[in-house]
Amino acid sequence: MAELKRGPFWITNTLTRKKEEFKPLRPPHVGLYVCGPTVYSDVHLGNVRSFLTFDVLYRWLTHLGYKVRYVRNITDVGHLVDDIDAGEDKIAKRARLEQLEPMEIVQKYTNGFHDVMRLFNLQAPSIEPTATGHLIEQIEMVKRIMANGYGYEANGSVYFDVPKFAAAHPYGELSGRKIEDQLANTRDTEGMEDKRSPLDFAIWKKAEPMHLMKWPSPWGEGFPGWHLECSAMSTKYLGQTFDIHGGGMDLKFPHHECEIAQSIAADGTSPVRYWMHGNMLTVNGRKMAKSEGNGFTPEELLTGNHKLLEKGYSAMTVRFFMLQCHYASTLDFSNAALQAAEKGLERLMAAMATLERLQGVTPEPSSGADVPGLATRCHAAMNDDLNTPVMIAELFEGVRMINSANDGKLALGQADVDALKELFRNMVFLVLGLKVESVAKDDGALDGLVQEFIRMRAEAKARKDFAASDRVRDQLARLGIVLKDTKEGTTWERA
Numbered sequence: 074m075a076e077l078k079r080g081p082f083w084i085t086n087t088l089t090r091k092k093e094e095f096k097p098l099r100p101p102h103v104g105l106y107v108c109g110p111t112v113y114s115d116v117h118l119g120n121v122r123s124f125l126t127f128d129v130l131y132r133w134l135t136h137l138g139y140k141v142r143y144v145r146n147i148t149d150v151g152h153l154v155d156d157i158d159a160g161e162d163k164i165a166k167r168a169r170l171e172q173l174e175p176m177e178i179v180q181k182y183t184n185g186f187h188d189v190m191r192l193f194n195l196q197a198p199s200i201e202p203t204a205t206g207h208l209i210e211q212i213e214m215v216k217r218i219m220a221n222g223y224g225y226e227a228n229g230s231v232y233f234d235v236p237k238f239a240a241a242h243p244y245g246e247l248s249g250r251k252i253e254d255q256l257a258n259t260r261d262t263e264g265m266e267d268k269r270s271p272l273d274f275a276i277w278k279k280a281e282p283m284h285l286m287k288w289p290s291p292w293g294e295g296f297p298g299w300h301l302e303c304s305a306m307s308t309k310y311l312g313q314t315f316d317i318h319g320g321g322m323d324l325k326f327p328h329h330e331c332e333i334a335q336s337i338a339a340d341g342t343s344p345v346r347y348w349m350h351g352n353m354l355t356v357n358g359r360k361m362a363k364s365e366g367n368g369f370t371p372e373e374l375l376t377g378n379h380k381l382l383e384k385g386y387s388a389m390t391v392r393f394f395m396l397q398c399h400y401a402s403t404l405d406f407s408n409a410a411l412q413a414a415e416k417g418l419e420r421l422m423a424a425m426a427t428l429e430r431l432q433g434v435t436p437e438p439s440s441g442a443d444v445p446g447l448a449t450r451c452h453a454a455m456n457d458d459l460n461t462p463v464m465i466a467e468l469f470e471g472v473r474m475i476n477s478a479n480d481g482k483l484a485l486g487q488a489d490v491d492a493l494k495e496l497f498r499n500m501v502f503l504v505l506g507l508k509v510e511s512v513a514k515d516d517g518a519l520d521g522l523v524q525e526f527i528r529m530r531a532e533a534k535a536r537k538d539f540a541a542s543d544r545v546r547d548q549l550a551r552l553g554i555v556l557k558d559t560k561e562g563t564t565w566e567r568a
């Protein structure tokens with residue numbers, strides 16, 4: 074059964090640009106590393122989409138029976154404001170703005186990130202290492218890179234020697250960028266003076282006196298380069314070579330390219346067997362970004378309190394909306410698409426509720442319903458590079474079966490009903506990670522309704538129809554609404 078359940082699982086390896094059968098290094102164990110958030114501001118929905126992709130990957134691998142060690146880091150050192158190794162530490166900058174300790178900023182936005190992950194029902198990773206908690210490992214890695222001749226010190230910083238590395242190893246394989254093109258396109262920029270080549274990147278950066286986050290090192294007080302933490306922490310927890318590394322498409326270059334170079338330079342091995350990259354979320358065709366003014370926070374999304382939103386949408390509606398698109402395609406966020414997803418999710422959840430009540434027609438065999446075939450197709454879709462939109466389309470085939478059976482138009486045997494229950498529970502709850510949302514009624518509307526019942530009860534009392542007034546009170550109590558008679562009149566509260 075376990076073997077059957079596993080099946081061949083194919084993923085698009087962005088390193089080879091091919092769909093490849095996933096074969097872990099040490100089955101049944103799988104090592105998965107995902108680049109986590111930089112905790113200096115709130116996450117927006119584009120970030121959520123990226124983490125969701127790997128949440129579904131984690132869930133699917135687990136469903137297939139693998140024992141996954143899922144590592145997702147917290148970047149709490151703060152990398153530089155721009156990508157040219159100049160400028161200011163983002164977390165320190167934010168700390169000055171908000172008059173807080175840097176670690177206070179880190180804690181605040183880490184808590185906020187976790188709240189958002191819980192809201193969208195993303196599972197917590199097995200290990201969530203922080204960059205500040207792994208300074209020793211990072212310094213050791215810088216030393217190994219230097220000892221192998223691929224790092225040099227200049228004025229208290231240490232740089233990775235890209236041209237020297239590229240002469241001995243493939244460089245640019247992941248992003249497809251050629252070193253000659255990169256050189257031709259590089260202008261001299263600020264912070265260049267210590268580098269031998271404009272392509273070199275800092276693996277250790279000297280701290281200016283004003284810098285808040287800095288640590289002692291063999292090269293003086295400073296802080297690690299951004300790319301380094303992921304290399305050091307993935308090596309520590311998953312080994313020098315591990316199975317899957319994931320992240321958003323925008324991290325391919327320079328971040329992931331630099332991770333590969335660092336690992337080869339330090340330990341002589343390419344670190345990752347399968348690279349996976351999730352695509353962007355766009356809004357009306359434009360990339361979601363804070364600078365574009367279209368980066369909704371989850372709170373704005375739920376309340377509808379944003380100029381681009383016609384109304385609020387629940388977290389599961391948004392999750393379902395995102396899963397209706399393959400992770401490698403761009404997804405455009407629009408009110409029309411969200412409202413369609415809302416209806417679709419309602420239909421799916423209603424069918425699941427119907428299914429729980431459905432009784433099989435025994436001993437008759439099913440008529441015209443191929444439940445085992447449906448289950449096979451759902452598995453096949455997920456095994457085909459996590460094709461959630463196809464899997465969801467298959468589930469709606471199941472929804473039609475459930476509704477027909479409920480209407481008496483389709484006879485389903487008990488075995489088929491049980492198989493449908495298992496399939497839907499597994500695919501909808503465990504794999505897609507959807508959950509039943511308590512319908513968040515607007516308390517204003519609820520209050521209006523309850524006030525109407527209070528008025529009816531008062532009228533019944535006035536005409537001395539106590540049976541009717543008690544009926545109203547008892548009926549509301551059964552719905553979890555308790556009435557209280559006070560001198561000022563009748564009030565209500567939730568039980």
Ligand SMILES: [Zn+2]
Pocket residue numbers: 107108109303328
């Ligand atoms: Zn990373």
